Amino acid sequence: MERSPLAPPTFPAMTLPAGVTLATAASGMKYQGRDDMLLMQFCEGTTLAGIFTKSATASAAVLSSREIVAGGYIRALLVNAGNANAFTGQVGDEAVSTLTSALAAKLHVPETQIATSSTGVIGEPLDTSCLISQFEALTTASTASWEEAANAIRTTDTFAKGASATCEIAGKTVTISGIAKGSGMIAPDMATMLAFIVTDAAITPAALQKACASAGDRSFNAITVDSDTSTSDSVYLAATGQNVAVTSDADLAIFCQTLQSVMQDLAIQIVRDGEGASKLITIDVTGAVSDASAHRIGLAIGNSPLVKTAIAGEDANWGRIVMAVGKAGEPADRDKLDIAIGGHHITERGQRRPDYDEAPVAAHMTSDEIHIAVDIGLGTGTARIWTCDLTHGYITINADYRS
């Protein structure tokens, strides 16, 4: 698969927070000649937060990881790419137990602090012996780099995704680093997004979960490629506690802001690797009756096949944005809508502006980053959504093969 035209030129420079080690290995289960397993080990006392797919058919790893997150602490996180262990019934649940108990014995840590994450084919039983055979290599290998880790969790991602940022808390430099995968496809499977983020700060499980959920709403929950929700979507956030404790509201706010920037960076990289994507689209909704309403209007625009194909065609088709706002099921008033593309305002009083000039809008449509702004004119709710266009590439990736 060719590297996405929207990919960043290089993998970023990233710091490994103290208290975590990375190791990768090749199971040979599905992919040849590349690592497809990642083991993250954490020091004792590392707290854990997570957000997971809302799917009613969530994978076995997701069901198990929700329980580990509820416990609040983590010592090891095992990831495999190539088999999602989803819709595998009781056998799938047992596979997770087999993996975590074998890893607990190997690492001498409690099984209740070991999470697993799987991505790949669904409906195929997971071959655990194939993974367990690599536990020796994973636990004796020298630490892998973030880039090697990001590569090991890829399925058909066209580039490895990582992001890192620091903030100053109580005079100390706190690091937040993470990797993600998505939203490539592997037949006969659906896209999945996974993210693994680590900080060296000390934060209680409850505060960490709150930060994770809040930053997640403004990042991973604000992106869409094709409106389909995976059975395996997962974000893990671990705090090793090897650096300063983050306890006050002011410090938590700083931490959360930095976490949000890391999560947004990773989330936007996922959109940049959206199947067939040729343009990154940022949608700002303002003036809605609430933030939640703005979010739903933004997703209605970002999920609209007609909006996304118009952008693929570099067509300044603002009428389709009107349509998408109208179908969102949220309060809106035709006569108060203010739609702008690339900063050029197009509508007023329920119609096209009399002085509307399409030339600058058409010029903006030819760039590879498109900005849509919609002011609903009813309240103060805001949201920002990222998506990509819908191209022949999407159809080619998802339809042009036979199983």
Added chain:
Amino acid sequence: MERSPLAPPTFPAMTLPAGVTLATAASGMKYQGRDDMLLMQFCEGTTLAGIFTKSATASAAVLSSREIVAGGYIRALLVNAGNANAFTGQVGDEAVSTLTSALAAKLHVPETQIATSSTGVIGEPLDTSCLISQFEALTTASTASWEEAANAIRTTDTFAKGASATCEIAGKTVTISGIAKGSGMIAPDMATMLAFIVTDAAITPAALQKACASAGDRSFNAITVDSDTSTSDSVYLAATGQNVAVTSDADLAIFCQTLQSVMQDLAIQIVRDGEGASKLITIDVTGAVSDASAHRIGLAIGNSPLVKTAIAGEDANWGRIVMAVGKAGEPADRDKLDIAIGGHHITERGQRRPDYDEAPVAAHMTSDEIHIAVDIGLGTGTARIWTCDLTHGYITINADYRS
């Protein structure tokens, strides 16, 4: 535009119910060499029902037609293709008034019993003089056939859509005939579906509206091409009262059943003309906690780009159906899901059946009518949804041009 491969071979034989006349004309507004206007005139006392788009940015004709339907009676219905008069602000509302008052004067009928319906470009002011100039021709022309009427309301539909059926009520043969358009596209616009249905039975406005809404839920509200909702979607149902009165619950049930068959016939024709469609997909959901829940699960499957591209690729990718059920936001239990394609049951107890044989399913995927059945296993709610696959043709129609 080439005729859809899923189009029926010919336009059906159709009866014109007593009490209605059809006339078509060419305004020359957008299309050359074809009629683009339809005038339906009804005898005095004709009752009217309708269902309209739920869009918050509904077109001027829809806003006006809702009021006419609320009045319950109709004498004339004017349709134009090529300009949707949507998102045209106050000017658009005034255009509707200009048309209905001119037509009221011409026909000597109350303006409150004249409805208009428009489809085509949005955001462009409607040139009413261009339409009014054809009123003389429309009111003096000989009656057009249903096929001519169905052709006059096309935008980029690849075939004319009509359906007709009869039922016996109190020893009389009642006719229900109708035409529809959708879901072609015209740049820079969105798809719109319109349907105009007439019966010669005598039915009160209230009973007619109830029948229309009920049959609509099982037909036009059960189809999806790309999940996008037009600003102009409208279904009009007129009863001229030139035949037997339908008053008893038993007779209304017979009428409603026949009406539903006509509406389903038209609705399925719209899906057969879905942009780029190469396969008609019927989705039966059973065992949901309610009919409404089944409907939402069916739409989640029918709107999923991953399900639709898999079918375009003739890939027996049942995992994507699991995913779509999971994302519907409705009660579902992985271990109770029973998914069948082409009558072949694939899953049980949350996983693929041990004896699953893909060969007959793969064979079914090569046909041009695909059947998906999903039993949720939780209740008695059922729904049937029709959709089409998502192909390169959809992208070509909607993206492969510049404005």
